Amino acid sequence: MIERAVPVVESCLIPAVFDRLAPGCGGHPHRVITPEQAADLRDCLALVPDPRDRRGVRHSAGSLLTLAAAAVLAGARSFAAIGEWIADLPQRVLAIMGARLDACQDRYVAPEESTVRRLAQQVDGDLLDAAISAWLRADTTSQTGDDHAGDSADTDGLPAAVAIDGKSLRGTYPRAGGTGVQVLAAITHTTGQPHTEGIVLGQRLVTTGTSEIAWVQSLLDQVDLTGKVVTADALHTVADHARYLHRRGACYVFIVKENQHQLFEQLDALPWHDIPICTRDETGHGRTERRTIQLAPLGDYLGYPRVEFPHATHALLIERYTTQHSTGKRSAYAELGLPTLPTRHAHPAQVAAYARNHWHIENRLHWVRDVTYGEDHSRVRTGNAPRFMATLRNLAISTLRHHGRTTIAQGLRHMSRDFTRPLTHLGTPT
Secondary structure (H helix, E strand, C coil): CCCCCCCCCCCCCCHHHHHHHCCCCCCCCCCCCCCCCCCCHHHHHCCCCCCCCCCCCCCCHHHHHHHHHHHHHCCCCCHHHHHHHHHCCCHHHHHHCCCEEECCCCEEECCCHHHHHHHHHHCCHHHHHHHHHHHHHHHHHHHHCCCCCCCECCCCCCECEEEEEEEEEHHHCCCCCCCCEEEEEEEEECCCCHHHCCCEEEEEEECCCCCHHHHHHHHHCCCCCCCCEEEECHHHCCHHHHHHHHHCCCEEEEEECCCCHHHHHHHHCCCHHHCCCEEEEEEECCEEEEEEEEEEECCHHHCCCCCCCCCCCEEEEEEEEEEECCCCCEEEEEEEEEEECCHHHCCHHHHHHHHHHCCHHHHHHHHHHHHCCCHHHCCCCCCCHHHHHHHHHHHHHHHHHHCCCCCHHHHHHHHHCCCHHHHHHCCCCC
């Protein structure tokens, strides 16, 4: 018998993501799936390789991942809660989700909690994050109707921004001491469109023995940075990151603290008393705050002390003076920064907005995972399961924000009252 090779038709919806992550492959890092291809999250998750032994597999990995994602979107905080949510699904939904049909009983069997947990412990976290991030980006594009929606924050075309920051999963740290799981994430902010802000664009695991700095470029390789502004805290104010962002066509707003002694001293030596001041007053949260912002252009022609940092166009000084209404206590805080922005966007108030909105990643992502999902109290710690749960929480928070939910706890309660709601939000027809 002569065997003939049959041409293989490419069916992968996110080839660029998986090709780039696969060893030895070099797919283009900025290609994205189309809105039509990514309407259903199941189509993306079905592409995540199943790490389990094929013998005895009764539920596909894509089905289990989608069910777990919907359960977390409905408020599940643990594998036990995920299992209970899945067990309550009616037969027609289990059929849609590809559950196993028990021919003897003529009914679909819901997967056990232990089945989901074992998959979570083994699944490739990088590929799972890549698939979910690609779906979120395509879902956002499908509703905006423009591949570049969100690239401007107002009618003046202020570039959208991406914040990067790391988070330690405290529940994974051994009581006797040692290291736990730490992840590095990137989210959108200052887009000017509420449904495109607070969306998680990617996440990477910070492996033991390394720091966040080592994983920034790998994280941002997944994101189209052209024309955007990347914001980061003082830990990431390093020359290699500045050069990398410049090559990618992005600007940056970095904070400088005294851990960078030479750079801090160079900025501190600028004649700030001669530089114009922009003042903003705000009242709220039981306090009154006055914020002064100064932005100094850099260049030898100005006669300022030389600042050695790649591609920096300006120096930034922000001073905050706060008065607590209840106690009358006053405090003052100052921080220096290095933005690189086109001249048309280099206004003190705009640069200060980037620096302030950077903390959306702390307030609108990390805080929500800790308080609403109780992440720091979770005792999940085996294999890849901690990162798996963090990824699904990112997906749930981003999906709710994308659909206009400003209060995540309220959104989760809304999702929990009807099992069709989370599935519908994830593009699965019920």
